[in-house]
Amino acid sequence: MTAVSDREQRAYIGAQAADARVNVELETDGMTLNLGPQHPATHGTLRIITRLDGEQVISAEPVMGYMHRGYEKLVEVRTYPQINTLVNRIDWLGSFANEVPFILAAEQLMEIEAPPRAQWIRTILFEMSRIANITLFLGDMGVQLGAITAVFYAFRDREHVLNQIEAATGGRFHPNYDRIGGLKEDLPRGWVAETKSVMDKVRDFCDEMETLLVGNEIFETRTRGIGVIPAEVALGYGLSGANLRASGVDWDLRRDQASPLVWSEVDWKVWTHPDGDSFARYWVRLQETREAANIVDQLLDGLPAGPIMAKVPRIIKVPAGEAWVSTENPLGEMGYYVVSKGDLGPFRVKIRTPSFNNISVVPWVLKGVYVPDIITILASLYFILGDIDR
Amino acid sequence: MELTLAIELAYWQQLTVKVLAVLIIVPTATAIIVQTFLFKVMAHMQSRLGPMEAGPHGALQLMADGAKFVQKEVLAPARADRRVFVLAPVVVLLSTFLLFVVIPAGPSGVAEDLDIGIFFALAVSSISVLGVLMAGWASANKYALIGGLRAAGQLIAYELPLVLAVVGVVIQAGTLSLQGIVRAQAEGEIFGFGLLGLPFVFTQFIGFALFLIATQAELTQPPFDMPVAESELVAGYQVEYSGLQFLYFYLGEFGAAFAFSALAATMFLGGWWVPGLDLDGGLLSNLIGPAVLFAKTMAVAFLIFWIRFTYPRLREDQLQTFAWKYLIPLSLLNILATGVFKVVF
Numbered sequence: 240m241t242a243v244s245d246r247e248q249r250a251y252i253g254a255q256a257a258d259a260r261v262n263v264e265l266e267t268d269g270m271t272l273n274l275g276p277q278h279p280a281t282h283g284t285l286r287i288i289t290r291l292d293g294e295q296v297i298s299a300e301p302v303m304g305y306m307h308r309g310y311e312k313l314v315e316v317r318t319y320p321q322i323n324t325l326v327n328r329i330d331w332l333g334s335f336a337n338e339v340p341f342i343l344a345a346e347q348l349m350e351i352e353a354p355p356r357a358q359w360i361r362t363i364l365f366e367m368s369r370i371a372n373i374t375l376f377l378g379d380m381g382v383q384l385g386a387i388t389a390v391f392y393a394f395r396d397r398e399h400v401l402n403q404i405e406a407a408t409g410g411r412f413h414p415n416y417d418r419i420g421g422l423k424e425d426l427p428r429g430w431v432a433e434t435k436s437v438m439d440k441v442r443d444f445c446d447e448m449e450t451l452l453v454g455n456e457i458f459e460t461r462t463r464g465i466g467v468i469p470a471e472v473a474l475g476y477g478l479s480g481a482n483l484r485a486s487g488v489d490w491d492l493r494r495d496q497a498s499p500l501v502w503s504e505v506d507w508k509v510w511t512h513p514d515g516d517s518f519a520r521y522w523v524r525l526q527e528t529r530e531a532a533n534i535v536d537q538l539l540d541g542l543p544a545g546p547i548m549a550k551v552p553r554i555i556k557v558p559a560g561e562a563w564v565s566t567e568n569p570l571g572e573m574g575y576y577v578v579s580k581g582d583l584g585p586f587r588v589k590i591r592t593p594s595f596n597n598i599s600v601v602p603w604v605l606k607g608v609y610v611p612d613i614i615t616i617l618a619s620l621y622f623i624l625g626d627i628d629r
Numbered sequence: 630m631e632l633t634l635a636i637e638l639a640y641w642q643q644l645t646v647k648v649l650a651v652l653i654i655v656p657t658a659t660a661i662i663v664q665t666f667l668f669k670v671m672a673h674m675q676s677r678l679g680p681m682e683a684g685p686h687g688a689l690q691l692m693a694d695g696a697k698f699v700q701k702e703v704l705a706p707a708r709a710d711r712r713v714f715v716l717a718p719v720v721v722l723l724s725t726f727l728l729f730v731v732i733p734a735g736p737s738g739v740a741e742d743l744d745i746g747i748f749f750a751l752a753v754s755s756i757s758v759l760g761v762l763m764a765g766w767a768s769a770n771k772y773a774l775i776g777g778l779r780a781a782g783q784l785i786a787y788e789l790p791l792v793l794a795v796v797g798v799v800i801q802a803g804t805l806s807l808q809g810i811v812r813a814q815a816e817g818e819i820f821g822f823g824l825l826g827l828p829f830v831f832t833q834f835i836g837f838a839l840f841l842i843a844t845q846a847e848l849t850q851p852p853f854d855m856p857v858a859e860s861e862l863v864a865g866y867q868v869e870y871s872g873l874q875f876l877y878f879y880l881g882e883f884g885a886a887f888a889f890s891a892l893a894a895t896m897f898l899g900g901w902w903v904p905g906l907d908l909d910g911g912l913l914s915n916l917i918g919p920a921v922l923f924a925k926t927m928a929v930a931f932l933i934f935w936i937r938f939t940y941p942r943l944r945e946d947q948l949q950t951f952a953w954k955y956l957i958p959l960s961l962l963n964i965l966a967t968g969v970f971k972v973v974f
Binding site for chain 1: 674675676677771772775851852854855858859860861862863938939940941942943944945946947
């Protein structure tokens, strides 16, 4: 980490000196361009202050906090079941995946294990929220580069997945389906067969995006070699998820850590790409969406019968202790550090969200790129504002 | 429009009729283009319905939108250069109006059949960039400024292939007059088979492709819409405009889209002529000619807008590379080949 920042410092000073020379010779003046908080490319209210020389970025600084909702403080005055509905609003595109690590942390403290069927359904819905989340990215990347049609296809096909999530949980966006010790209710009749046909649609969508965007020459020229993040920089800034895997680091919490969820029961693959550029990030996410559809298919085949709820006391009091549980969420590693003092609610919760760390690489990666590439890189880093600011 | 009427009109009367005709045709053509392609074709391509409520299948949506624009307050930023700011949309619109002057829609259905018709059309179409630059500069907005400068920067990258693509047609037809180009296609033969004429798209297919690509840039459409680039520059040079002034830009852009489609139809697809029409006049040709041209124009416009809705956007420097390394050498080769064939045959 030190080596990287040293080298970066030297590169920065060198770039500054070069800029200064150009400015003196041509008598040009830099310009400060303020991207956001209201800007179509920032997915909400991220603000990026860029210093430009012509169209080239000299420095860029992300400013966050415009959507801070204070969840870490709010959860301190709520009971565990109430917190569930708060935390699924952190990454609003893959809501169910936010509930799972928190519930798992609470279960770990209470030393409860949900029955197998509940764990399988949790994993299925976890992967489905990954699909619901990332399909939107796959289309949105097109919009950020000017190909408007892709996002409408994404919205169209994501709808099928959301319908299935709604059928199972009752909530399209915010399921609030996970419970300490199990699930709210069992799956409706016919859900398994219908979900399988939806997974076929997801795979078709991935093929469509592959021909529409990945195979497009303009898309490749706009993304290949743009915003390259080498593996050591990615690790140094604490990147996680597809952003890290696109830099060639083979790291996936679904495979690399023991979890009550059942990814180890099915046959799947972690996709990496050696390039670390915007194209690699898109490509890795595309493959992961396909892989998620395969995981869901296999899990649906092996879904065990049985109860969906363990024996849990009517009033949930979590014994004193500390627990850290993190999972591989759609955007990267998401974790909750829960400190309990034996009350109805937690004493303190620290939420580790992937987008917050992913966005921290922005000043490094935006240095020296052109204005259009800012958008490409931001889009390919893929963050959700609720996930940055919480 | 200089119809072959029995009565002789004085010069000023002819002029009034022509001006009125262009004034009516430009907004109508723009309305048709926007309603058909931007509202409905785009929506159906994106598996949406598009506007459905106003009129049958949303046919009157544009009227509602137009009325909305007229009602809106015309705003200007406090630090804007007022005079230039107000003038800019007018300059863009002017360029579009001038384009329509030379496009022939029948043996006598042309406002002014200039001898240098196509040269005039390409020259006046470049004026719009001046308006864009003015808008970008006068808006006192950084996004607008970048947009305006991008428009100026990419000007030469596509104007050159655009002109060079046309040169092949001009060599083959032996005239710059658009009426002459239509005539040359009508009188041409495909290997001695003269019934269909010879639409130049068969011989100048490279020129046709180059012309369509350069037209995308001329109209600031994807993949060359860097001056407006919604996801980066919000709306580029248009960002500070509202109400009627914004509508002017809109009219200018899509009016030009129609005009360039009509130019492509005229130069490459035979223009207003179809087999059976009299080249030298007559009521039938003058009535059917516009309809034929309109049909061909819409076919070309469909191609243009199809690309618009599908492709991502290039970067400014990538456009320059593309233009100088591929488009311009290719168009020069095309001219060379056309010249050789012209001499040999």
